Amino acid sequence: MSSESPPAAIVAPEPPASTKSSPPGVITLFFAFARMSLAGFGGVLAFARHGIVEHHKWMTADEFNETYALCHFLPGPNIVNLSVVFGSRFAGIAGAIAAFAGLIGPPTLLVMILAVLYAHYGQVEFLRRILAGISCGAVGLLIAVVVKMLMPLVNRRDLVGLMMMVLVFAAIGLLRWPLQAVLLVAMPVSIGLTFIMRRRARA
Amino acid sequence: MNQDSNPIWTLISTFGLMSLFAVGGANAAIPEMHRIAVEVHHWMTDRQFADIYAISQLSPGPNVLIVTLIGYAVAGFGGALVATLAMCVPTAALAYYVGGLLGRSSHSRWPSMIQAALVPLSIGLMAASALVVAQAADRNWGAVIVTLGVAALAYATRLNPLYLLLAGGILGFAGVI
Numbered sequence: 001m002s003s004e005s006p007p008a009a010i011v012a013p014e015p016p017a018s019t020k021s022s023p024p025g026v027i028t029l030f031f032a033f034a035r036m037s038l039a040g041f042g043g044v045l046a047f048a049r050h051g052i053v054e055h056h057k058w059m060t061a062d063e064f065n066e067t068y069a070l071c072h073f074l075p076g077p078n079i080v081n082l083s084v085v086f087g088s089r090f091a092g093i094a095g096a097i098a099a100f101a102g103l104i105g106p107p108t109l110l111v112m113i114l115a116v117l118y119a120h121y122g123q124v125e126f127l128r129r130i131l132a133g134i135s136c137g138a139v140g141l142l143i144a145v146v147v148k149m150l151m152p153l154v155n156r157r158d159l160v161g162l163m164m165m166v167l168v169f170a171a172i173g174l175l176r177w178p179l180q181a182v183l184l185v186a187m188p189v190s191i192g193l194t195f196i197m198r199r200r201a202r203a
Numbered sequence: 204m205n206q207d208s209n210p211i212w213t214l215i216s217t218f219g220l221m222s223l224f225a226v227g228g229a230n231a232a233i234p235e236m237h238r239i240a241v242e243v244h245h246w247m248t249d250r251q252f253a254d255i256y257a258i259s260q261l262s263p264g265p266n267v268l269i270v271t272l273i274g275y276a277v278a279g280f281g282g283a284l285v286a287t288l289a290m291c292v293p294t295a296a297l298a299y300y301v302g303g304l305l306g307r308s309s310h311s312r313w314p315s316m317i318q319a320a321l322v323p324l325s326i327g328l329m330a331a332s333a334l335v336v337a338q339a340a341d342r343n344w345g346a347v348i349v350t351l352g353v354a355a356l357a358y359a360t361r362l363n364p365l366y367l368l369l370a371g372g373i374l375g376f377a378g379v380i
Contacts, residue, residue, distance in 0.1 A: 074294060169330045
């Protein structure tokens with residue numbers, strides 16, 4: 001199949017899915033994505049993968065990886081992109097909208113309820129302490145993800161990648177420069193350097 | 204459109220643009236959201252930003268729903284809806300278009316070089332996110348220890364992230380932070 005490495009967020013290879021079931025309709029897509037999304041605490045990707053590849057058998061593991069690679073490559077929330085690409089593949093624009101609405105709709109309603117509760121009770125002392133603890137946990141989870149994504153770069157001594165990573169971290173995290181400005185410079189530079197390094201490696 | 208008089212327009216333009224620049228997903232755009240919501244527009248305090256980040260991580264669904272909470276803080280339900288759609292629809296439309304363009308031949312090869320070039324940028328952005336939220340949240344030794352403890356457990360084990368968040372909440376309740 002495709003020769004490129006899967007995006008860093010995808011971990012172990014799946015056992016090959018034997019059979020695929022028939023393509024889903026619009027209503028099935030909506031409810032399937034709503035269910036995956038509402039199950040998805042701490043990120044929906046793992047649940048989407050389980051639902052699409054193992055539970056419904058709508059795609060093989062390789063097809064899923066390839067679709068996800070496209071979504072990782074596009075800007076914006078990966079899982080939102082995945083729902084649209086996936087939905088459109090089975091049921092055109094109606095499928096795209098159904099999967100998107102299923103993914104975003106129900107959790108958005110839930111989050112709005114939480115927003116109202118926070119607006120009313122956000123200053124209550126013991127809730128404040130709980131939220132402070134949860135923020136620490138959330139930052140800890142993020143640090144773990146960063147380290148996991150970082151290790152492949154360290155292991156293959158990708159100095160260009162590590163340098164770009166540090167520069168972007170400094171510009172955004174320390175200097176607090178605007179995202180667009182930083183990326184408009186960093187993206188071409190990173191792509192150019194990667195291109196040069198690959199050519200040199202081949203030569 | 205006068206952006207001062209109508210925050211809805213500000214939400215649409217801010218998140219619509221951010222949608223197309225969120226390389227590496229919602230967690231990579233957190234510093235930009237913080238910059239705009241806390242520093243540029245003063246929609247919320249540092250602490251409120253840390254709080255809504257915690258709420259968005261605790262609730263199910265895509266991580267991008269932190270923009271729903273920002274939108275609600277700015278302009279109620281309308282703001283929540285508009286911010287969510289502005290953050291999701293532009294990139295979804297792009298994904299629909301590109302997916303249709305490239306996906307029909309089911310084994311199309313992705314420009315792996317561009318992807319390899321973008322991954323380090325995503326990592327740098329996510330590391331910046333961790334720093335920005337950590338600085339916005341309550342800062343003391345208890346917070347540092349809980350943060351690093353969760354990071355170590357999440358890295359070394361396959362514990363469900365939700366349990367780690369809840370453990371953080373319990374420690375916070377117990378007054379560790």
